[in-house]
Amino acid sequence: QELTLQLKWVTQAQFAGYYVALDKGFYEEEGLDVTILAGGPDIAPTQVLAGGGADVIVEWMPAALAAREKGLPLVNIAQPFKQSGMMLTCLKESGIADPTTDFAGKTLGVWFSGNEYPFLSWMSTLGLSTEGGPDGVTVLKQGFNVDPLLQKQAACISTMTYNEYGQVLDAGISPDDLVTFKYEDQGVATLEDGLYVLESTLEDSAKVTDLVRFVRASMKGWEYTRENPEEAAEIVLENDETGAQTLEHQVRMATEIAKLTEGSNGTLDEADYQRTVDILMAGGSDPVISKAPEGAFTTMITDRAFD
Amino acid sequence: MKNHLPVIHADNISLTFQTADGPVHALKDVSLTINQGDFVSFIGPSGCGKTTFLRTIAALETPTGGVLDVNGMTPDQARKARAYGYVFQAPGLYPWRTIAGNISLPLEIMGFAKADRKQRIARVLDLVELGGFGGKFPWQLSGGMQQRASIARALAFDADILLMDEPFGALDEIVRDRLNEALLELWRKTRKTIGFVTHSIPEAVYLSTKIVVMSPRPGRITKIIDSPLPAERPLEIRDTPEFIALAHEVREGLREGHGYD
Amino acid sequence: MKNHLPVIHADNISLTFQTADGPVHALKDVSLTINQGDFVSFIGPSGCGKTTFLRTIAALETPTGGVLDVNGMTPDQARKARAYGYVFQAPGLYPWRTIAGNISLPLEIMGFAKADRKQRIARVLDLVELGGFGGKFPWQLSGGMQQRASIARALAFDADILLMDEPFGALDEIVRDRLNEALLELWRKTRKTIGFVTHSIPEAVYLSTKIVVMSPRPGRITKIIDSPLPAERPLEIRDTPEFIALAHEVREGLREGHGYD
Amino acid sequence: MPAPADGFLRRGVGAALPVLTVLLAIIVIWYLAAVWMNAQWVQDQAARAGTEVGFGDLVRQTLTQDRPVLPAPHQVAIGWWDGVFGQKITSKRSLVYHGWITLSATLAGFGIGTVAGILLAVGIVHNRAMDQSVMPWAIASQSVPILAIAPMVIVVFASAGVTGLLPKAIIAAWLSFFPVLVGMVKGLRTPDAMQLDLMRSWNASPRQRFWRLRLPSSLPYLFASLKVAIAAALVGTIVGELPAGATAGLGARLLSGSYYGQTVQIWAALFAAAMLAAVLVIVVGVIEKATLTRMGLAR
Amino acid sequence: MLNALPILAVWLGAWGLNTWLSRLNTRTTRILVPLIFGVTLLLLWEMIVRLYAVPSVILPAPSQIGASFVANRGILWGDFVQTILKGALSGWIIGSLAAIATAIAIDRSPFLQRGLLPIGNFVAALPIVGIAPIMVMWFGFDWQSKSAVVVVMVFFPILVNMVAGLAATDQMQRDQMATWAAPYWQSLWKLRMPAAMPFLFNGLKITTTLALIGAIVAEFFGSPTRGMGFRISTAVGRLDLPLVWAEILASAIAGTLFYGIVALIEKKVTFWHPSQRADRG
Numbered sequence A: 001q002e003l004t005l006q007l008k009w010v011t012q013a014q015f016a017g018y019y020v021a022l023d024k025g026f027y028e029e030e031g032l033d034v035t036i037l038a039g040g041p042d043i044a045p046t047q048v049l050a051g052g053g054a055d056v057i058v059e060w061m062p063a064a065l066a067a068r069e070k071g072l073p074l075v076n077i078a079q080p081f082k083q084s085g086m087m088l089t090c091l092k093e094s095g096i097a098d099p100t101t102d103f104a105g106k107t108l109g110v111w112f113s114g115n116e117y118p119f120l121s122w123m124s125t126l127g128l129s130t131e132g133g134p135d136g137v138t139v140l141k142q143g144f145n146v147d148p149l150l151q152k153q154a155a156c157i158s159t160m161t162y163n164e165y166g167q168v169l170d171a172g173i174s175p176d177d178l179v180t181f182k183y184e185d186q187g188v189a190t191l192e193d194g195l196y197v198l199e200s201t202l203e204d205s206a207k208v209t210d211l212v213r214f215v216r217a218s219m220k221g222w223e224y225t226r227e228n229p230e231e232a233a234e235i236v237l238e239n240d241e242t243g244a245q246t247l248e249h250q251v252r253m254a255t256e257i258a259k260l261t262e263g264s265n266g267t268l269d270e271a272d273y274q275r276t277v278d279i280l281m282a283g284g285s286d287p288v289i290s291k292a293p294e295g296a297f298t299t300m301i302t303d304r305a306f307d
Numbered sequence B, C: 001m002k003n004h005l006p007v008i009h010a011d012n013i014s015l016t017f018q019t020a021d022g023p024v025h026a027l028k029d030v031s032l033t034i035n036q037g038d039f040v041s042f043i044g045p046s047g048c049g050k051t052t053f054l055r056t057i058a059a060l061e062t063p064t065g066g067v068l069d070v071n072g073m074t075p076d077q078a079r080k081a082r083a084y085g086y087v088f089q090a091p092g093l094y095p096w097r098t099i100a101g102n103i104s105l106p107l108e109i110m111g112f113a114k115a116d117r118k119q120r121i122a123r124v125l126d127l128v129e130l131g132g133f134g135g136k137f138p139w140q141l142s143g144g145m146q147q148r149a150s151i152a153r154a155l156a157f158d159a160d161i162l163l164m165d166e167p168f169g170a171l172d173e174i175v176r177d178r179l180n181e182a183l184l185e186l187w188r189k190t191r192k193t194i195g196f197v198t199h200s201i202p203e204a205v206y207l208s209t210k211i212v213v214m215s216p217r218p219g220r221i222t223k224i225i226d227s228p229l230p231a232e233r234p235l236e237i238r239d240t241p242e243f244i245a246l247a248h249e250v251r252e253g254l255r256e257g258h259g260y261d
Numbered sequence D: 001m002p003a004p005a006d007g008f009l010r011r012g013v014g015a016a017l018p019v020l021t022v023l024l025a026i027i028v029i030w031y032l033a034a035v036w037m038n039a040q041w042v043q044d045q046a047a048r049a050g051t052e053v054g055f056g057d058l059v060r061q062t063l064t065q066d067r068p069v070l071p072a073p074h075q076v077a078i079g080w081w082d083g084v085f086g087q088k089i090t091s092k093r094s095l096v097y098h099g100w101i102t103l104s105a106t107l108a109g110f111g112i113g114t115v116a117g118i119l120l121a122v123g124i125v126h127n128r129a130m131d132q133s134v135m136p137w138a139i140a141s142q143s144v145p146i147l148a149i150a151p152m153v154i155v156v157f158a159s160a161g162v163t164g165l166l167p168k169a170i171i172a173a174w175l176s177f178f179p180v181l182v183g184m185v186k187g188l189r190t191p192d193a194m195q196l197d198l199m200r201s202w203n204a205s206p207r208q209r210f211w212r213l214r215l216p217s218s219l220p221y222l223f224a225s226l227k228v229a230i231a232a233a234l235v236g237t238i239v240g241e242l243p244a245g246a247t248a249g250l251g252a253r254l255l256s257g258s259y260y261g262q263t264v265q266i267w268a269a270l271f272a273a274a275m276l277a278a279v280l281v282i283v284v285g286v287i288e289k290a291t292l293t294r295m296g297l298a299r
Numbered sequence E: 001m002l003n004a005l006p007i008l009a010v011w012l013g014a015w016g017l018n019t020w021l022s023r024l025n026t027r028t029t030r031i032l033v034p035l036i037f038g039v040t041l042l043l044l045w046e047m048i049v050r051l052y053a054v055p056s057v058i059l060p061a062p063s064q065i066g067a068s069f070v071a072n073r074g075i076l077w078g079d080f081v082q083t084i085l086k087g088a089l090s091g092w093i094i095g096s097l098a099a100i101a102t103a104i105a106i107d108r109s110p111f112l113q114r115g116l117l118p119i120g121n122f123v124a125a126l127p128i129v130g131i132a133p134i135m136v137m138w139f140g141f142d143w144q145s146k147s148a149v150v151v152v153m154v155f156f157p158i159l160v161n162m163v164a165g166l167a168a169t170d171q172m173q174r175d176q177m178a179t180w181a182a183p184y185w186q187s188l189w190k191l192r193m194p195a196a197m198p199f200l201f202n203g204l205k206i207t208t209t210l211a212l213i214g215a216i217v218a219e220f221f222g223s224p225t226r227g228m229g230f231r232i233s234t235a236v237g238r239l240d241l242p243l244v245w246a247e248i249l250a251s252a253i254a255g256t257l258f259y260g261i262v263a264l265i266e267k268k269v270t271f272w273h274p275s276q277r278a279d280r281g
């Protein structure tokens, strides 16, 4: 059975579980022929799914729910990532110590293309405008790297615990010179990498069986990754076609990712889901989603997978 | 020397171009008969319709009035029957073909067999004294040689009627003299019917059996002069009183019709 | 009629161009004296160095041998002293300037005052019978009119020496006759020294006080003919025996030096 | 025959000397700029470490940084050399491998664009309705931001089951058809009225007129625009590789260099792209020269 | 298959109409024909999207795009100002002026010309968009970095054209200047500059579209929260495809206008050039 998975971003250890499952033959064991498509800055996985270019996508829940409200019936079928790895990393010299008071008037780097929702929610809970000015924050569309911080073009930039933060350290800035605000700690964490399909896929029982097998094999891959981060990193490296990744960085990423997948067998925790929805709806004037979605997730797949 | 079979017969030809600035009467009520073997020169100031008349004969323009008859056909039928060899003022050779290739082009288009083409090319090259230059590209030749090649091209497919629009306009006087001699020689040998446009009075007088003087606005024929000169014409004939008298007559004819701006 | 002040004196001038195919002897041992008020025609087959000699006088080329003296100066000093009005074969008008603007251009460069410029432009436009066309752009005029404008431009700043390189080469015979008459008239009025290149024997004979026949490879003077014709020359003079004899002499001179290929 | 060889040599040196001088000047300016632009970081680091740097150290450190703002020429050269010769050409770290991916899409796009451009030009020259309809829209098509279209082209093609080289090639073709169209229309229209009249006086068919007159006359124009078009195709491919989730190719290499702030990698990829462009243009130039010489059009 | 019939019918109908109109060849039809062509394309697009039920997240219909264009005109205007006016236009102007000045400066030195021209020709053919990430790193997020990319992109094509233009006078014209003993600046102003204009405008026209590409590509590597490139990538993330296409439409309109304005100025400045003059007949 053929199945195509669209990743959210480029080939890196963030998606190690899937690559490991592919490489170690876990998918094959389940009788699946899986193709993994790497993502990129302007690839919106939701759009690829809608266009029929993929059967399953890795996406963050805010983007998925926003797309659902736009009329694209996305359903979460599994949630390998239990925790959020997102944070804002600031230079200490910028004088930011407390998010509630110190952000005003500062310039912050943010990722767009559907990744801006957690940040926007946070700012609206803080009551800060994102339109600049002394009482708001100036937002930059952050590119793909941590240069804005190194070049001091922004006071803070978005980083993931497992990726960009490490790059800041690699660039020669010591943790002592940095201040970090994890979304988890700020109480604005939303669910990240989950697996999503279209509602219509779930109406096809043959497809559902495939998905069950797919999720089971993927989670086996994640388990393997947690136990063998180094080997997982090597597998990722082999699959990276740009040849830009380094083993060192991927090992660190695999190790950090392990902390985020810890405690999830892939089944979505309804409480986490509810918290994410609440945060997204909390945003004052311009919430990411305006009403509580219905049928945006199903545990049927994971239930059958781990029965 | 004249042959009394009429080849081209124009009866009250008119041609008006519609332009943005209003109509231009390039030809008005032009009547003329050209017989088999005639060498007819057209002379007249710029814009008097010489080119237009030649083009009309060759069916490159369609008259807006009058009847034109070529060997009992319409000009367009005659064109399709490949009755015309046309030589323009500039040689207009194709730079990507050798001289032989250039002469071959119309033959290819008309579907002559390869062997036949080869033989014809050799013949006309000799005729214009360009034997041995067939393999050269046009830009490797002088202007005079190019013009001879272009005449060879028009001769190659043995059209009955040769139409030449100021073929020697761009050449210097000495080269022109030589080509004039060569053209006369050719005409004597082949007895083709030739229509020849020129700006030069001596050239017209030297070459023609019939000189047609035209005048502009509207383009019309003001005088037709039959030449009393013999067919055999050495270059020195131009210093004879007959020649000078004839040239004088042409010049007077020209001046009468000349509205100079 | 001649005036015996020498203006241009060439003594054994040679000019060799170094080209990829070896040296070209454009001029070899050319000696000539031109007096104040002379009208000198240069005639000869293509490539005999007529243009090169005119350009050498105007300091547009530097001779590789010999001495050239213009009013006691080197040609380059004379050029800087703005001694020359040069008319090229093509009109060479600037398409982005009107006719008046074109005539004005050398005047601007030479620093004439505005009012003076205006007056001079009006004068020379009248002289070449282009009054009323000052506001037109070059491309709106016929070739003959453009050529007259270019002559007007060379006249506007009253240079002592007028050098003209086949100025009427591209015109039809009738227009050419008119311009020849006008040029003679102008020369009679102003008594400028004129160097004039042409391919046409009648033109050279009709205009000149001195005819210089040249011959190519190497470019050299083969004959210098002083004209016995009077200064007053109606067009009809061309049908007189003196004229025809002179023309014949020039043609013979030409033919001698002519290596025709 | 020492003379011609000597002349050739002298001419060669005569042509090379000014270019070399300018190149040298550029390299010197580049080094100065590298020192100047990278100094800030060296000083920041020193300040964080609480030390002072002397001038000698400053220069040395600015030219050896891992993540320089502007890498020094020798760093780029080493990065490029390592990318081209330091790897197996099948390695994903090899610039040859990525260059090949980009090249194949470029050539495919160039091919599609050229064919499209020529066909449109032929249509325009022979059909007045097309002449008046197509040109304004062809110009408009070039103002569409292809970078924005690129991901969508990829998605639309992917949804139709087409992935890989073709979508990128389409984007390359989008940029390269235009110069071909413009040049070819001009070229097909170069035969003057006289040459067309000659054809008519020989009673040539439209087909003969096209193959024996219009097409050969247009070739010099075609080649001139092909040189522009192939460079444009390369730009198109690289732009197509940037956002569209391409995982290999020089564009992807530029981007992944950008992800990880590896300026040397960006510059090395940039130089590889530059050289690819130069080689492509030169190859078209050589073909042009050969063809035109054979046709007797090159003098 | 049946769906294809009406599409085919519209196509053939419009084609026939255009063929007929183009025969008339009047001033009105010369405007009408391309318009009909464009409208037909839009119509076909609309029909394909509707008849084959193409999801709007893949390809929205022109009607949706139009509606989005109208509804979002405030945003579109802001993006236009940011990307086109501040980024592309400023860069284009600076780049052009710099190129013209450089061309004049090296015009007097054959040595520099021989040194710079081959390099200029070479650089003009390079995929310069690749410097966008570097420029964002150097000049920051705002329009300055976009402008810088555009400056570098347009500089060499204009330089090469301008240098060629300054050399485009013919021998006779230069000789004329010599016989009048014209000093350098006079012959530059009165001869070489006007003669160079057709070449210069050739370069200016080519670079209008380059400027747009450069500015938008650079936004991709970092930008403030406005600009056409920013909006497009954000809107794709939000699956607001009609807005994406509205931006594309805006950019196409802006680009065509930009080109058109330059072409219009060209027509005014080089009115004398044969290519600008309607020939007889």
Ligand SMILES: Nc1ncnc2c1ncn2[C@@H]1O[C@H](COP(=O)(O)OP(=O)(O)OP(=O)(O)O)[C@@H](O)[C@H]1O
Pocket (backbone or CB within 6 Å): B017, B018, B019, B024, B025, B026, B044, B045, B046, B047, B048, B049, B050, B051, B052, B053, B219, E280, E281
């Ligand atoms: N295609 C055309 N459209 C409009 N007017 C034309 C066209 N062809 C020729 N004319 C006009 O018709 C008149 C006659 O032109 P024609 O070319 O026949 O003159 P000509 O005697 O050959 O002149 P020349 O000696 O300058 O070649 C001129 O006024 C010319 O402007």
Ligand SMILES: Nc1ncnc2c1ncn2[C@@H]1O[C@H](COP(=O)(O)OP(=O)(O)OP(=O)(O)O)[C@@H](O)[C@H]1O
Pocket (backbone or CB within 6 Å): B172, C017, C018, C019, C024, C025, C026, C044, C045, C046, C047, C048, C049, C050, C051, C052, C053, C219
């Ligand atoms: N710049 C140059 N470089 C090399 N050779 C030249 C140059 N200018 C002229 N020649 C050569 O010098 C010779 C004389 O040329 P010139 O132009 O003076 O002849 P001409 O008598 O004016 O001929 P025409 O009647 O064709 O104008 C010719 O052989 C020509 O090819």
Ligand SMILES: Cc1ncc(C[n+]2csc(CCO)c2C)c(N)n1
Pocket (backbone or CB within 6 Å): A008, A009, A014, A041, A111, A112, A113, A115, A142, A143, A144, A160, A163, A164
């Ligand atoms: C233009 C741009 N958009 C989004 C992201 C964010 N993103 C997508 S996946 C992922 C995980 C770790 O890299 C992150 C951070 C980015 N980096 N650049």
Ligand SMILES: [Mg+2]
Pocket (backbone or CB within 6 Å): B050, B051, B052, B165
């Ligand atoms: Mg004519």
Ligand SMILES: [Mg+2]
Pocket (backbone or CB within 6 Å): C050, C051, C052, C165
């Ligand atoms: Mg000459």
